[in-house]
Amino acid sequence: MTNETEFINALLSKKHRERAFKQLLDRYQERLYWHIRKLVHTHENANDVLQNTFVRIYRSLPNFKQNSSLHTWMYKIAYNESLRFLEKHSKELRVSLDEVNEKHLENLFQDSYFNANEVQVKLQKVLHELADKERKVFQMKYYDDLKFREIAEILTIKEGTIKTLYYKAAKYVEDKMVQVMVTEHKI
Amino acid sequence: MDTFNYPEQDKKEGALETQRLKMHSKELGLEVPENYFEISKQEILNKIGTEKEPKTKLISLQNKKVLFSIAASIALLFTITIFQMKEGLFKSQEKKVRKIALLEENNDLINSLFVEDSDDFVEDYLNTKVLEDL
Structure with a gap:
């Protein structure tokens, strides 16, 4: 059994889940934050999407088929959550995804966390x-x-x-x- | 299984990763609030703590889309059943009509057996119609 499989088993076991999930956060929180931030631009947006991403990862773990590595699977969830966020905004504003992207880029230039x-x-x-x-x-x-x-x-x-x-x-x-x-x- | 660890990174790999993450502020000018990752980690753990067990998704019957799908499926099933019943009815009626037609056809054949063959009709016809036309 590989280290990754052992780790996934720990994530799925009642006994070890909490500690394993903390390790997962330590390793991936920052990486996924930057991955998301480049897609949704502002810090506020990225913070929302990051939280949703980890909640979704936690909920979806029992369905993880291990067809890809845990690493790729988590990036895919982060990417999909970012898209979901942008699509929601595009529906709310009744504009295309490209226009939402442009709007978010404009917001980035006003963002206090853009220096x-x-x-x-x-x-x-x-x-x-x-x-x-x-x-x-x-x-x-x-x-x-x-x-x-x-x-x-x-x-x-x-x-x-x-x-x-x-x-x-x-x-x-x-x-x-x-x-x-x-x-x-x-x- | 009492011990587990996320697969370790070697030091060189870890240092490279830290450098790369810093590229976001160096090259793109993106920043985060102080202690952001620690605060965010705690918030995520709190959210997950309230969930307890990873959930399997329940479909709410109050969701309009779900209700619409169920109603559409029932309507479709109903229509198919009625259609099949009608189709069955048509088929049995068609069979009956065919049987009756066959019986009548047979009756004609049977009746013709009892009609006497006579040359008089042919002779009359030749005399009145064909010869007159000449």
Whole structure:
């Protein structure tokens, strides 16, 4: 039995559940928070989604089939919770998901937990010039350090397509940021 | 099983992860309130504490969608049953009509056996109709 299987059994046992879940929080809370924050932008939004994500993880543990690793499964739940949150907002505001994204990005620039210089603001804007899928793939690979295979599982897209999306996005961000650096710092 | 631990990270891996998480503030300018993760952890544990056991999902009968689905299923079942009954009725009626037709056909055949064959009718017909036309 692998360590992960033992750990999952602990999460499911009455006796060890509480301690195991604390360990899970210690290991994953911050990672999942940043994963969510990049999808929903502001701290307040990310806090709501993070809480819902861990409650859902806890509730869904008995149904975890172990077809993927616990790590990938939790990222997928966090991703789905973020989407659910954005869709709820899009319904409430009666606007498209793209428009909700734009609105949240505007809110981010007003957020008290956004403290960026000009270059950082520019990077945020460049990231939002990417197509939705390209941006998600780029962020999951570059900032969350997920494997291509894991991103493919989370987004349910073929691994080959994920690689193409990532390299295209990375090239775009690199070119744009080089331009910014040249103009800003007159390199 | 009394001892368990989440699979350990080695120190190098852990340090790399910490560095990467810091990229969010360094590169993207994203920040969190002080002690946020400790406070949030406690809030999550409190929420889960009130749940006690991981839940299996109960479907509320007060949910309009669920009620609508149940009503639609009953209506569909009812329609199918009625349709099948009608179809059965039509089939049995069709069988009866076929039997009657067959009986009548047989009667004609039987009756024809009792009619005497006569050449007079043919002769009359030839005389009056065909020969007159010539």
